Amino acid sequence: MAGSMVSRRGFLTGAAALGGAVALGGCVSGGSSSSGSGSTGKLTLQATLSTPQPKKALQDIIADYKKQQVTLNFVALEQFRAQLPTYLNSSNPPDVLTWYAGSVARDYASKGFLLDVSDMWEGSGACAKFSPALKKLSTDDKGRQIFVPTSYYWWGIFYRKSMFQKWGVEPAETWSGFLKLCRTLKGKGVVPLSMGTGAGQPWVASGWFDYLDLRINGATFHRDLLAGKHRFDSPEVKDVMKAYKELLPFIDPKGKSLDVTQAVTPLVQGKDAMYLTGAFMTAAVPKDAADDIDFFRVPILDTSVPVAEEAPTDGYFASAKSKHVKESKQLLAYLASPAAEQKYIQESASSNLPTSPKVDTSKFSPLVQKGIQFLNESKDLTQFFNRDSSDELQTTADTALTKFLDHPDQVDKILTAWQADAERVWHK
Amino acid sequence: MAVPVVVEAVWVFWPAVNSLWLSLTKWNGAGPPQFVGFRNYTSMASDPVFRQALVNNVIWLVGFGGLSVIGGLALAVALNRPRRLVGLYRSAIYLPMVFSLAVTGLFWRVLYQPDGVVDSVVGGVGLGAFAKQWLADPDTALWAVLVAAVWRQVGYLMVLYLAGLKGCDPTLDDAAAIDGASAWQRFRYVTMPQLRGVNTVVFAVTVIDSLRTFDIVWTMTGGGPYHSTELLSTYMFEQGFTFLNLGYGSALAVVIFLLALGFIITYLVRAARQEVI
Numbered sequence: 001m002a003g004s005m006v007s008r009r010g011f012l013t014g015a016a017a018l019g020g021a022v023a024l025g026g027c028v029s030g031g032s033s034s035s036g037s038g039s040t041g042k043l044t045l046q047a048t049l050s051t052p053q054p055k056k057a058l059q060d061i062i063a064d065y066k067k068q069q070v071t072l073n074f075v076a077l078e079q080f081r082a083q084l085p086t087y088l089n090s091s092n093p094p095d096v097l098t099w100y101a102g103s104v105a106r107d108y109a110s111k112g113f114l115l116d117v118s119d120m121w122e123g124s125g126a127c128a129k130f131s132p133a134l135k136k137l138s139t140d141d142k143g144r145q146i147f148v149p150t151s152y153y154w155w156g157i158f159y160r161k162s163m164f165q166k167w168g169v170e171p172a173e174t175w176s177g178f179l180k181l182c183r184t185l186k187g188k189g190v191v192p193l194s195m196g197t198g199a200g201q202p203w204v205a206s207g208w209f210d211y212l213d214l215r216i217n218g219a220t221f222h223r224d225l226l227a228g229k230h231r232f233d234s235p236e237v238k239d240v241m242k243a244y245k246e247l248l249p250f251i252d253p254k255g256k257s258l259d260v261t262q263a264v265t266p267l268v269q270g271k272d273a274m275y276l277t278g279a280f281m282t283a284a285v286p287k288d289a290a291d292d293i294d295f296f297r298v299p300i301l302d303t304s305v306p307v308a309e310e311a312p313t314d315g316y317f318a319s320a321k322s323k324h325v326k327e328s329k330q331l332l333a334y335l336a337s338p339a340a341e342q343k344y345i346q347e348s349a350s351s352n353l354p355t356s357p358k359v360d361t362s363k364f365s366p367l368v369q370k371g372i373q374f375l376n377e378s379k380d381l382t383q384f385f386n387r388d389s390s391d392e393l394q395t396t397a398d399t400a401l402t403k404f405l406d407h408p409d410q411v412d413k414i415l416t417a418w419q420a421d422a423e424r425v426w427h428k
Numbered sequence: 429m430a431v432p433v434v435v436e437a438v439w440v441f442w443p444a445v446n447s448l449w450l451s452l453t454k455w456n457g458a459g460p461p462q463f464v465g466f467r468n469y470t471s472m473a474s475d476p477v478f479r480q481a482l483v484n485n486v487i488w489l490v491g492f493g494g495l496s497v498i499g500g501l502a503l504a505v506a507l508n509r510p511r512r513l514v515g516l517y518r519s520a521i522y523l524p525m526v527f528s529l530a531v532t533g534l535f536w537r538v539l540y541q542p543d544g545v546v547d548s549v550v551g552g553v554g555l556g557a558f559a560k561q562w563l564a565d566p567d568t569a570l571w572a573v574l575v576a577a578v579w580r581q582v583g584y585l586m587v588l589y590l591a592g593l594k595g596c597d598p599t600l601d602d603a604a605a606i607d608g609a610s611a612w613q614r615f616r617y618v619t620m621p622q623l624r625g626v627n628t629v630v631f632a633v634t635v636i637d638s639l640r641t642f643d644i645v646w647t648m649t650g651g652g653p654y655h656s657t658e659l660l661s662t663y664m665f666e667q668g669f670t671f672l673n674l675g676y677g678s679a680l681a682v683v684i685f686l687l688a689l690g691f692i693i694t695y696l697v698r699a700a701r702q703e704v705i
């Protein structure tokens with residue numbers, strides 16, 4: 001008994017002494033992997049890429065950069081997301097970081113975490129010739145540009161040309177035409193739509209929701225809805241769900257067990273005919289079928305609504321606390337240069353599009369060229385549900401929409417619950 | 429003595445105390461945490477996902493604990509006697525334990541796929557009508573994950589019980605047999621009391637393992653469909669690291685800690701009292 005008393009007292013003393021020491025040292029928490037970037041004059045680029053090809057591409061691009069020495073750190077996505085505020089807010093932050101454009105970047109800018117890069121968007125700046133839609137996307141609430149977009153991709157209804165030929169069908173441009181196409185395909189024993197909402201990836205169900213909202217209520221309403229200025233149980237959203245319900249008989253039920261990439265397989269095999277997804281899907285298509293993949297625009301429901309498309313944009317921002325402002329901007333300019341963008345897209349074998357209009361796209365696949373033209377024709381660009389709001393609001397959509405897929409008859413109840421969940425996120 | 433205490437204090441107690449403090453704050457990882465008192469705990473009461481996760485955790489604790497203990501003990505008793513190929517059986521049953529839970533999850537996800545192995549087996553025994561999307565159906569998803577977790581755990585508990593059975597005195601069993609005790613009576617009244625020490629270990633291991641279950645659920649369902657497989661641990665991770673509600677996440681961690689502590693203290697107190705008698 002006595003022994004345990006001693007050890008307890010010893011522990012308490014030790015704990016108190018150490019507690020003090022740790023508390024004093026605690027101020028330097030965060031930015032663990034960024035330490036050492038400040039005083040040596042070296043720049044740090046904190047990146048989150050997990051697939052080998054894009055990772056290699058960025059490494060090569062940085063290796064070619066001769067102006068400064070750049071330390072390139074790769075961090076797993078979940079950790080990167082969780083640590084991002086700490087990275088940006090630490091006293092010695094990584095100078096340049098990869099992330100997404102839109103609400104997420106704007107949110108950090110409103111906290112004063114991001115470097116103002118407005119000068120890169122005017123005169124002879126690296127981003128000066130980028131499209132106005134991209135500029136708008138990279139602008140914060142105070143009208144400053146805080147983001148440097150370097151690549152983006154488009155969403156569309158992907159299909160196999162040879163299969164459409166075999167079934168004797170054509171892409172549809174109107175909603176009624178699209179539903180008719182679905183009925184025809186179903187009549188031929190083909191599942192019209194693939195959609196991988198399973199395996200922990202329910203966010204895929206937001207693809208159709210986003211698009212139907214864009215087509216029925218327009219991009220402005222959609223953004224306001226996600227920002228909490230409209231309600232999820234409003235008549236406008238009910239109209240969206242009504243249209244979504246019309247699609248349900250045509251969606252492959254097995255998609256509920258597949259993730260976003262696995263759901264490409266039934267399309268490639270010709271079991272499913274179409275798939276509304278991002279251009280990243282081409283990475284999951286075997287080489288011999290790659291040239292057979294084509295896409296078309298999500299059909300128009302209301303001709304009076306300006307056509308908007310989802311074009312999730314990736315790029316870089318810099319920390320407001322960076323000790324190397326000039327050098328960071330130089331690195332950002334380099335990353336956004338036509339040569340670097342071209343190298344990145346070609347080496348990473350993605351179907352991403354360059355943000356710089358000066359990139360020579362003639363060597364890109366016809367599909368990517370079609371994608372570029374497709375987005376240039378659109379009046380407005382949105383990002384995707386989570387990027388236009390937050391990852392937390394995305395989970396409210398996941399719950400509501402996957403429940404809706406199982407119980408479309410309970411739509412009103414589901415929308416009421418969605419609104420309640422969303423309010424908890426908006427007003428926390 | 430001093431060194432381990434210091435190490436323990438820095439790496440275990442200090443973070444634990446810190447997380448207790450964080451659970452009383454609102455913090456997104458940036459700037460100073462903002463003290464909010466017990467608001468994180470009161471908002472749990474009105475959080476339907478938390479309630480669902482709590483219920484699921486109870487189901488998990490009972491289901492996972494119960495099935496793996498019964499399975500492990502039964503296998504240990506069956507494989508305790510020397511017979512042909514017994515080593516092979518033991519190794520085969522222990523084998524899943526060498527995979528990480530994440531790998532187990534990915535492996536079972538393939539088995540559960542539509543038209544996958546599980547569906548074929550169900551169809552093969554004439555129950556084809558029961559084939560379903562095991563992980564996509566909220567009625568079956570939690571149980572489907574549970575089966576995968578038990579499949580892995582059962583070998584581990586079997587090994588623990590085998591070790592316990594080796595320590596039992598065979599002469600007691602023989603004596604009881606001569607006195608006319610049936611096989612069940614001998615197991616219940618002669619063997620089981622001798623396994624008390626092992627039972628304490630198994631109980632602690634099982635409670636801790638079921639409360640910290642995370643990876644297998646995360647890889648198989650991610651907590652879905654619509655939170656039907658959400659456990660306290662997955663919800664804590666989501667709140668803390670995906671949404672950066674570090675205060676609320678810490679509060680959930682404290683709840684998990686208290687649950688584990690409650691179960692184990694109750695059990696240890698009971699076990700200690702029995703030992704005295």
